[in-house]
Amino acid sequence: MTAALTLIVGALLSVLSPPAASAAGPVPAPAGLTATEVSFQGFGGLTLRGTVLAPQKARGPLPGVVLVTGSGSGVPREYLLTEATEFARRGLAVLIYDKRSAGYTQFRRSYSELADDALGAVRELRAQPGVDPAKVGLWGLSEGGWVAPLAASRSADAAFVIVVGGNAMTPIRQQVWNESSGLRRAGVSGSLIDRGKRNFARLGADADLFAEAFHDAPGVLERVRQPVLGIWGGRDLQTPPEDNPPLFARALRRGGNTHYTFRFFPEADHGVHETPDRGLTRGDALAPGYADLVGSWVRDVTSGRLPDADTAPLPEQDYPSVAIAPSPWWASVWMQTAALALFVVAFAGYPLAALARRLRGRTVRPVSRWAGLLAGAGLTAAAGLVFYIFYLMAAGRYPDPGPVLAGRPLPWLALQGLAAAAVCAGAATAVSWRRAAGSVPVAERVRLGLLLTAGAVFVPWAVYWGLLVP
Template identity: 80%
Template sequence: MAPAGASAGPAIPAPAGLTSTDVSFPGFGGLTLHGTVLAPAKAGTPRPGVVLVTGSGAGVPRDHLLTEATEFARQGVATLIYDKRSVGYSNFRRSYSELADDALGAVRALRARPGVDPAKVGVWGLSEGGWVAPLAASRSTEVAFVIVVGGNAMTPIRQQLWNETSSLRREGVSGSVIDHGKRNFTRLGGDAGLFAEAYFDAEGVLARVRQPLLGVWGARDLQTPPEDNPPLFARALRRGGNTHYTFRFFAGADHGAHESPDGGVTRGPALAPGYAELVGSWVRDVTSGRLPNADAPTPPQQDDPSIEAPPSAWWESAWTQLAAFVLFVVAFTAYPLVALVRRLRGRRTRPVSRWARLLAGGGLAAVIGVFFYLFYLMAAGRSPDPGPVFAGRPLPWLALQGLAVAAIAAGIATAVAWRRTAARVPRGERVRLGLLLSGGAVFLPWAFYWGLLLP
């Protein structure tokens, strides 16, 4: 018996001039998924069809894509939308392979519908679906064509990094908090397994796609780099010998090719003018054998370039960062804790240097503060509030940079003082100071790596 999926969503009434038919089909692992097929009410020759694959999120309901499904159906294309799985999908665990199998289950269901030409059924993918739809097509000759909207031919971690850093730049942020802090924290999450499918090989998948492909981007896409991705798509497709692709760009449109009243920040309810008509005519052409040949105009300019985010080297890996963090906690807390224990026992010891306290306190505060602040920015996603910004630097980041500089200066002063009084320092105090200064020595390159000592 196949496992049941999420309960079917509410029925979708048939829009004017269309029919609405509920369907169920097995996805990956036999999970039952539920959807709706919208098609022209007027009978005629078997028509082409398309399965819509939504973007990120667990259990996204089918009506999220109702506008697209309605407009495509009015162009004569039978369109299947379905409730996305929540089983096996979360922020920390998802599989594009499983989602591709779900999409292929939907393709088979649509191919079996009366009035649909089974040889003319393709897949359409939005955002995350732009990784999933080509993967599904690369696995099955049953898929006749591929459409991606706001799609990426780069790794998910590179796209996400661009998404988040672009949001910060729009808030006036620049410099090391983006170029070092944000970038390295994102890579750390990917290395630690906290970013599902972080290094998915999008170009490798596209190189295996043999079907014609339509790529659509809004010129004001704020989530996916609309300038960087089209050349990557073309390069990957051509590497696999596929030149049957068409790229189109819609001025003023957002990530999903919807009209946007404010430059891509807010999604309007309507599709960009001409977008649905493009899909209808392109599908009719390619399913009739009229294939495009590398039709790729110059893409729109994006505000900021995306940057590579490769897996970390061993010296910056999650395990190395964890080891450094443990050293900092031990080294910077041991110094004041030992002093507290001595005081409680009535054994006061004159410190070698009062700067040591600043090294311990400032170093620990900077280490903990960096991770808390960068985690906060990550959690804020596309709606960050970095705090007051001065000359491109958020006030919390400036404070952390000040702590780092103070801690390093204090470490140097402590080392100098210890050298001057080394002969008079008791053995126990030498151990305490040695541990503290070891933490300070590692803190210096660590602070450079995270951008605390950079403009």
């Protein structure tokens, strides 16, 4: 049972990975730029390969920036080629590299290891001819927005930090907001989002299947001493663009760092690319002015012109994100596994035992016809909830919850109806048993006792998951 639950909760790890190219390798030099192939050591001595793009006609040592990509295993350097090309054309030396696949899977990832990889890239770029080693910093996209600050907090080699679509909240909070927003766009509201999806995410983290779910982003930012540039797209559908900047500011200020700049591009997507459909699709081009901002800001901060808490008005996001704590002990993966095991044994066992007796020619009149409804409705509701939320998790950002009525998908309404029927049937069965207590055979008492025990456990379980909540 635990293994089955583990596989189901593994759907939580359908985190938004950028599309990977078919193969990683050398990058040809774009017009007006040079391309230098490099290799360096990352965490655990792993050799990582990358490319440094720089202007062909550079005057004096250049500032440099290492680009740290978003989530996904083995993301090739070409994924950030547009950013690298545009930044290099603004006078920067830019290192892009193939992300590790070793030690990075749907079931395991380590921001600490990725941060060590990024610092290895910083050391390599600092050593490149024509690069000013005192002016090399880090740029992180999405997941890289957790990794780049962590790397900078560990080493003064990084002169600055840029985060794009970054989060100063836990990954589980960001991911639940991301997936819940997809449901809200489909017209869904209520307990499916507030309890079902949120608690399923916590269950995944409890089972150690949601890697880095409670990464302490504010704690890391408190240790960052370098100037920070935060950039968000107003059409970001993956990271809450209104909630995160104040969280960044508070964490940086707690650490005594007021050298930050926050800017927003209203019509840009998660990666600050142009988007033709309000963030659903990533366009090829960067948002107008984005590359200019990065180039000018890096030149300013590496020349000693540091910003002082410079932020633009926040963009508006459609739905707020919600802080998510780890599961309490009574809702842990072990307790959930025990509850599901009880439901299977009791709810499925009740009719199966009756069938076995009929096959042996021993018929016992049931205490109440309601007992069969309790068994059938309870088992269907429990199994249906697990598989329906699993389906929604696997669908990621673009779920199809089915027809929606008054904010509730019809499959969810059906599960809620079954849960209510199970509760009513349980109460009716208990009343009938009490009235007929003296005439109930011992074997039937055991069977009914187990069934009613499962029915009693089902009530708080269904409330927790939202089946008995509007």
